[in-house]
Amino acid sequence: MMLIRPIVADDLEALYCMAQSAGVGVTTLPANEELLASRIEHSERSFSRSVDPQDAYYLFALEDTELKRVVGVSGIMARVGLDEVWYNYRVSTTVNASKELGIHKQTPTLYLTNDMTDCTEICTLFLHADYRNGHNGQLLSKCRFLYLADFAEYFSSKIFAEMRGYADEDGNSPFWECLGRKFFTMEFSKADYLTGLGNKAFIAELMPKYPIYLPFLTEEAREVIGQVHPHTRPALAMLESEGFNFNGLVDIFDAGPLVEVFVRNIRSVRDSIKRHVMPSQQTVSDIETPIMVSNRSFENFRVALIDQSQIKQDVVSLSHELQENLQLESGDMVRTVPLRAKRAE
Amino acid sequence: MIIVRPSRFADLPGIEKLVNESAARLSTLPSDRDKLGEKVDYSTRSFAGDDEVSGKERYLFVMEDTETREILGTSGMDASAGNGAPFYNYRLDELIHSSQQLDVYNEVDILYMTHELTGTTALCSLSISPRYRKTPYFDLLSRSRFMFMQLHHTRFVQRIIAEIQGMQDETGNSPFWESLGRHFFDMDFATADYYSGIKSKTFIAEMMPSHPVYVPLLSKEAQDAIAQPHSSAADNCQFLYREGFKLGRHIDIFDGGPTLEASRSDLNTVKSMKRKQVKLSEHQVGLQYLMCNTRFNEFRATLANMTDGMGDVLRLKRATAESLQIAEGGDVAFAPL
Numbered sequence: 178m179m180l181i182r183p184i185v186a187d188d189l190e191a192l193y194c195m196a197q198s199a200g201v202g203v204t205t206l207p208a209n210e211e212l213l214a215s216r217i218e219h220s221e222r223s224f225s226r227s228v229d230p231q232d233a234y235y236l237f238a239l240e241d242t243e244l245k246r247v248v249g250v251s252g253i254m255a256r257v258g259l260d261e262v263w264y265n266y267r268v269s270t271t272v273n274a275s276k277e278l279g280i281h282k283q284t285p286t287l288y289l290t291n292d293m294t295d296c297t298e299i300c301t302l303f304l305h306a307d308y309r310n311g312h313n314g315q316l317l318s319k320c321r322f323l324y325l326a327d328f329a330e331y332f333s334s335k336i337f338a339e340m341r342g343y344a345d346e347d348g349n350s351p352f353w354e355c356l357g358r359k360f361f362t363m364e365f366s367k368a369d370y371l372t373g374l375g376n377k378a379f380i381a382e383l384m385p386k387y388p389i390y391l392p393f394l395t396e397e398a399r400e401v402i403g404q405v406h407p408h409t410r411p412a413l414a415m416l417e418s419e420g421f422n423f424n425g426l427v428d429i430f431d432a433g434p435l436v437e438v439f440v441r442n443i444r445s446v447r448d449s450i451k452r453h454v455m456p457s458q459q460t461v462s463d464i465e466t467p468i469m470v471s472n473r474s475f476e477n478f479r480v481a482l483i484d485q486s487q488i489k490q491d492v493v494s495l496s497h498e499l500q501e502n503l504q505l506e507s508g509d510m511v512r513t514v515p516l517r518a519k520r521a522e
Numbered sequence: 523m524i525i526v527r528p529s530r531f532a533d534l535p536g537i538e539k540l541v542n543e544s545a546a547r548l549s550t551l552p553s554d555r556d557k558l559g560e561k562v563d564y565s566t567r568s569f570a571g572d573d574e575v576s577g578k579e580r581y582l583f584v585m586e587d588t589e590t591r592e593i594l595g596t597s598g599m600d601a602s603a604g605n606g607a608p609f610y611n612y613r614l615d616e617l618i619h620s621s622q623q624l625d626v627y628n629e630v631d632i633l634y635m636t637h638e639l640t641g642t643t644a645l646c647s648l649s650i651s652p653r654y655r656k657t658p659y660f661d662l663l664s665r666s667r668f669m670f671m672q673l674h675h676t677r678f679v680q681r682i683i684a685e686i687q688g689m690q691d692e693t694g695n696s697p698f699w700e701s702l703g704r705h706f707f708d709m710d711f712a713t714a715d716y717y718s719g720i721k722s723k724t725f726i727a728e729m730m731p732s733h734p735v736y737v738p739l740l741s742k743e744a745q746d747a748i749a750q751p752h753s754s755a756a757d758n759c760q761f762l763y764r765e766g767f768k769l770g771r772h773i774d775i776f777d778g779g780p781t782l783e784a785s786r787s788d789l790n791t792v793k794s795m796k797r798k799q800v801k802l803s804e805h806q807v808g809l810q811y812l813m814c815n816t817r818f819n820e821f822r823a824t825l826a827n828m829t830d831g832m833g834d835v836l837r838l839k840r841a842t843a844e845s846l847q848i849a850e851g852g853d854v855a856f857a858p859l
Contacts, residue, residue: 392705
């Protein structure tokens with residue numbers, strides 16, 4: 178069974194192995210054991226409410242319960258930009274016009290902003306290559322929305338995600354080559370790595386502070402602004418189906434887009450329903466229409482998939498194994514939502 | 523005899539003929555007759571002390587062969603750069619992008635739009651017949667302005683600037699313009715240059731980007747053109763350097779050409795200038811000097827040979843004095859060539 182649960186210290190080795198295979202572009206999962214250990218510790222303290230809610234960082238682990246091994250992680254950063262400065266470029270427009278000459282000229286312009294400061298970010302999504310099938314990716318990402326649904330007061334009303342920007346096969350970002358590179362001599366991969374280590378603010382401080390008129394950039398760089406990496410397209414499509422939209426902000430390094438949504442408008446939040454647990458002797462092994470079910474526990478948050486057939490009005494039939502994994506007893510209240518949005522008829 | 527004097531309306535055909543020999547133009551002077559007429563008119567009013575142009579006088583001198591009446595050159599200055607409107611330049615500056623934590627230290631050149639040269643005295647409208655370009659008459663035409671400014675210093679500020687035409691490629695395109703202004707104006711350099719000469723300068727404020735421009739984002743060619751004079755302006759540049767001008771941090775917003783700057787009292791002409799009383803004499807030998815009378819709207823300057831002796835009196839040939847319209851006992855100012 179695939180189970181979502183808070184990450185724990187014992188998961189470090191598995192997480193480190195995954196980070197090593199992640200490569201450039203997943204800036205929030207650098208292959209640095211010490212750093213990962215501190216991330217896990219941060220997460221443990223967040224789930225146990227030992228840190229201020231605004232300083233919290235929650236890491237959800239996807240466990241293959243048969244192997245007792247973590248095969249994916251996803252995270253929520255309760256607030257960004259509070260202890261360091263959070264930068265994005267806003268894709269904006271400058272108009273220069275002269276009545277005398279009959280000219281009206283629009284120039285796309287990038288403005289450096291701190292607009293996402295104090296917002297909640299969903300981040301650190303990584304799934305082991307062997308598990309990139311079935312419902313795993315969806316579960317790993319969307320389980321976070323059930324957490325947001327029950328603990329909205331711990332987060333900002335607006336949630337955003339930074340999508341990895343375009344890079345060529347060698348991992349070079351045309352946007353970086355044209356802009357960031359000119360302001361300090363560093364390979365994108367190095368900047369990316371430093372970012373992952375938590376140095377993003379340092380790097381950002383080296384970036385140009387004044388607005389950038391896009392005609393000054395190369396065509397290759399202009400074309401990738403707001404474009405996601407090909408590998409990230411499914412993730413973007415998934416977030417879009419949940420109600421996320423491009424908000425006009427892009428990453429300052431690779432110009433990948435930011436997508437955002439208000440918590441109450443997230444499909445998995447909006448369509449989720451609270452139901453009671455009813456023990457069942459039956460084990461449903463075939464999941465035809467997957468439903469996410471969460472135990473609504475802040476400290477011991479658990480999410481698993483069940484089949485639509487296990488839901489009868491306001492009750493959910495859970496096998497013994499599911500109850501155990503979800504740490505639920507008969508009569509407990511769970512939150513359920515279909516894993517996928519209903520297709521438009 | 524060749525003299526420099528304030529331009530008059532009657533000089534118009536001569537000036538037009540001169541500036542249409544394109545080789546003669548060393549700085550921006552309109553070739554359009556109406557615009558030239560306006561320029562001469564404006565200058566005449568400036569010399570006449572017309573209230574309407576007070577504080578934004580623009581003076582235009584001509585160099586004339588008094589025998590043939592041919593106009594051989596023009597030179598001028600604006601008493602207050604911008605002439606009552608903002609005067610635009612880019613100031614080339616430097617930012618340090620550094621991080622101790624990351625061990626990074628980078629100097630980044632940046633261009634700031636500025637009006638800080640507004641109100642300075644701006645040299646302009648220099649053109650000279652190619653026959654006279656490499657002769658002492660070039661000095662006469664250009665340096666007589668400095669004598670004029672010093673003699674009438676209450677009408678001018680100390681800070682003098684000279685905008686030098688920027689680099690162009692073989693086809694007449696300005697690489698600086700192509701990489702910068704073009705994106706915002708949607709027109710070629712010649713058209714923009716034309717507008718800036720004849721239209722109000724408001725259009726610059728309307729069209730130019732208001733935020734600073736990072737030099738590393740410009741094309742290599744444009745970066746190389748920053749503060750580089752046009753090949754035809756190189757001699758004039760050297761001349762101004764010898765006179766005491768220095769390359770400042772300002773460049774032209776269109777073509778990136780350099781703006782040279784000087785303090786009036788530091789100019790060689792001004793430092794070496796003397797003022798004496800004329801004693802008429804039939805024969806006079808010696809070195810060639812720049813000479814001028816000390817009047818304002820009847821200003822005259824010429825080149826003449828003489829010997830500068832002790833005392834407050836200067837012996838001057840009658841013909842020279844006449845061409846300068848100075849009578850016996852009148853004031854004359856002079857400076858060595």
